[in-house]
Amino acid sequence: MEQKKQTPLSGLNGNALRAWGLMFLLMGVLGRGILQNQLLGVGVLSGQQLLESIQNSRTAMFMATAALVLQALETCAVPIYAFLLTEGFSHTGNFFHYLARIAALAVFCEIPYNLAMGESAFAFSSLNPVFGMLLSLVLLYFFRRYEGKSLPNVLIKSVVLIAALLWAAMLSVESGIPLVLMVSVLWFLRNRQNLRTLVGATASIAFMIFSPFFLAAPLGFMTVHFYNGDKGADNRLVNYLSYPVLLLLFALVSFFI
Numbered sequence: 001m002e003q004k005k006q007t008p009l010s011g012l013n014g015n016a017l018r019a020w021g022l023m024f025l026l027m028g029v030l031g032r033g034i035l036q037n038q039l040l041g042v043g044v045l046s047g048q049q050l051l052e053s054i055q056n057s058r059t060a061m062f063m064a065t066a067a068l069v070l071q072a073l074e075t076c077a078v079p080i081y082a083f084l085l086t087e088g089f090s091h092t093g094n095f096f097h098y099l100a101r102i103a104a105l106a107v108f109c110e111i112p113y114n115l116a117m118g119e120s121a122f123a124f125s126s127l128n129p130v131f132g133m134l135l136s137l138v139l140l141y142f143f144r145r146y147e148g149k150s151l152p153n154v155l156i157k158s159v160v161l162i163a164a165l166l167w168a169a170m171l172s173v174e175s176g177i178p179l180v181l182m183v184s185v186l187w188f189l190r191n192r193q194n195l196r197t198l199v200g201a202t203a204s205i206a207f208m209i210f211s212p213f214f215l216a217a218p219l220g221f222m223t224v225h226f227y228n229g230d231k232g233a234d235n236r237l238v239n240y241l242s243y244p245v246l247l248l249l250f251a252l253v254s255f256f257i
Contacts, residue, residue: 015232021080028074035067037118072213076220082182106130115251132176136183139164178207
């Protein structure tokens with residue numbers, strides 16, 4: 001009997017979502033690392049010198065505007081990776097192997113991230129966004145372990161959430177606090193899709209208390225909305241190495257500017 005060919009699902013699979021998230025992350029590196037830090041000289045020039053440069057040069061004005069737009073689009077990666085993380089956590093067969101992979105990726109990305117941002121290799125004034133994923137995974141572990149609604153469980157989850165937020169703040173993890181909060185929202189509303197999208201998009205705007213650039217973050221939920229439930233082809237090597245490799249390419253560009 002001839003088997004029917006499966007019709008591809010419409011929408012975006014997990015790999016496509018990952019590609020969108022990666023693109024948004026790299027927009028931020030381009031905006032802050034290349035345009036802002038390298039070409040405009042933010043952090044090197046004084047505020048007055050920078051203002052005069054922008055006022056006297058259309059090119060500088062264009063780069064400053066582009067840098068701001070790209071930084072706003074970077075925030076769209078937060079809801080996408082928060083969603084992917086909760087999905088991955090829900091379906092992983094071995095949490096500790098998953099945690100170890102994310103931990104290794106976070107450490108491996110740090111030097112390329114610093115270089116891509118135009119800083120020295122060991123300038124740890126802030127940590128790359130993957131450390132936010134690492135904190136969020138630990139948070140999800142405790143959320144699931146103490147899933148009940150009893151008072152002790154609620155207290156434990158509250159303490160762990162506060163601890164994760166404090167660690168994100170103390171370590172200056174890039175977008176760490178918004179990511180931890182977004183993961184919390186998506187986890188507790190994981191079985192209520194429409195409400196999850198509404199609350200998540202609203203929370204994205206509320207994150208403007210951390211940065212005005214989060215005004216664009218709800219666009220990330222528009223991408224998540226088209227997720228079709230299909231994981232896509234499983235290629236861990238590509239999934240885990242694409243970000244650090246692209247960071248190294250940006251670092252090379254930054255070096256030759």
